[in-house]
Amino acid sequence: MPFKKLHADIQEKLAHLEIVTPTPFQSKSIPVIKSGANVFCTASKNVGKTTTLILTTLHKLKCEAVGNAPRAIVLVENTERALETFNAFLTYTKHTSLRVYVGHEKLHIDVQKSEIFEGVDILISTPAEMKKLILSNGVSTSQLKIFSIDDAEFLIQNSAYIALISITQSIKKCQFVLYSEKMHPKLKRFESYFMEYSKTIAM
Numbered sequence: 001m002p003f004k005k006l007h008a009d010i011q012e013k014l015a016h017l018e019i020v021t022p023t024p025f026q027s028k029s030i031p032v033i034k035s036g037a038n039v040f041c042t043a044s045k046n047v048g049k050t051t052t053l054i055l056t057t058l059h060k061l062k063c064e065a066v067g068n069a070p071r072a073i074v075l076v077e078n079t080e081r082a083l084e085t086f087n088a089f090l091t092y093t094k095h096t097s098l099r100v101y102v103g104h105e106k107l108h109i110d111v112q113k114s115e116i117f118e119g120v121d122i123l124i125s126t127p128a129e130m131k132k133l134i135l136s137n138g139v140s141t142s143q144l145k146i147f148s149i150d151d152a153e154f155l156i157q158n159s160a161y162i163a164l165i166s167i168t169q170s171i172k173k174c175q176f177v178l179y180s181e182k183m184h185p186k187l188k189r190f191e192s193y194f195m196e197y198s199k200t201i202a203m
Helices: 008-016 024-036 049-060 080-091 107-118 129-133 150-155 158-168 187-194
Strands: 039-042 072-075 101-105 123-124 146-149 173-181 199-202
Touching: 008 049, 008 187, 024 039, 024 049, 024 199, 049 072, 049 080, 049 129, 049 146, 049 173, 072 129, 080 101, 080 123, 101 107, 107 129, 129 158, 150 158, 150 173, 150 187, 173 187
Parallel strands: 039 173, 039 199, 072 123, 072 146, 101 123, 146 173
Antiparallel strands: none
16 A cells, blocks of 8 residues: 555645545555655546655655755646645645745746745656746755656647756756656656656656
8 A cells, every 4th residue: 555655744634635546546656756766657637646756755855854955856837736736735745844836927927936045855847947947046856855847748748848858958867757648659758858767657
């Protein structure tokens, strides 16, 4: 049972939310992601991919705030999705010290930089905005432990694809987990850049 091996705070929160049994996708993917490997997770909608992303991120960060630089980055397609993901995280982080932050186009880059500087554990953003933050020294990637991409099909677009390659070039050591409904050949190409020795979970 993958939930039994997650951090005690996560188990407590799942019990409170009355989530007892993992989906087949979660049973298969959580142990592999917890092992620290780079992982391509491909599965259809509504199998628990976003929840898996949240649970494995919290487990990796041991459910507690540390330092000021982000230790987890979550990339999504657009601002609307970023805010949805932020709210989904809040369900699980409400009674922890973890700090979750959304970087998006509607906030001036200098405002984002100063807010991130105050301390963030999990940073949710779009590829374009994350690239801007990194290029303007608005975010340090030195403490990163896990980098997840939800509904990664949007990376097939050239601008998002190029932005991601640029972002990952500034990251020295980190686990990458990519979630999508299907494995597109363009996504598979990431193996040559930052998804070395990756494992694939396909449902």
